[in-house]
Amino acid sequence: MIISVVTLFPELFHVFLETSMVGRAVEEHIARVDLVELRAFGLGKHKSVDDTPYGGGSGMVLRVEPIVAALEAIDERAAAGGEPAAHRVLLTPQGARFAQPKARMLSAHPHLALICGRYEGFDERVRSFVHEEASLGDFVMTGGEVAAMAIIEATVRLLPGVLGNDASSTSESFSDELQGALEYPQYTRPAEFRGHSVPAILSSGDHARVDAWRRAQSLERTHARRPDLTNKDRSST
């Protein structure tokens, strides 16, 4: 999988891409992340990427031309290398809220382009040149880079071979195996800590009973914490 990231601050990604699971996926050529610096597509001798808003108002708006030029350059480079064009995702608090079903859908694309905004956001016409818009949640950040990292992390870990034990992504919160519910409680040693004991059933060696207990715990916890997940129509996920 290729992930192209359009950003004014590629340096924000350096440690992220070298570390942990994403770093391993890159090293093992399961994923490739191309950082595309928006400034390189800026206009004039100052490589300008933003301008004041029509109609007045505070702050600056990202211009449409540099962003479209960056997206076209990504696809041209891909075509030259025999790679697929990118599925373009605009990062904006106005997009559809990113969640696990979307991570699964995005992980099926061979090439994603994540477009990080800054300042007051994008010229509205940018929206005509992307396939979808994604938000990390109902809050406003200064830029799209943290959202891009979250999407990269959630998406790349679903690629076959990235997690040491592929089962660890199939029986976790929001997974199909748990019918979209939250994961059951997990414990490790010690068996007792300051009066808090590990439930005895987990040391019983009876796998069928452990599975039944986990399923019940998963449902109970989902009902208590996220009742919205309990009756969700999952047919579209």
Ligand SMILES: C[S@@+](CC[C@H](N)C(=O)[O-])C[C@H]1O[C@@H](n2cnc3c(N)ncnc32)[C@H](O)[C@@H]1O
């Ligand atoms: C300060 S925000 C612009 C917000 C915009 N003026 C609005 O009210 O919708 C700058 C950039 O940060 C990114 N951003 C901020 N919050 C985000 C969120 N919740 N999800 C995804 N991206 C976000 C977007 O790329 C956005 O263009």
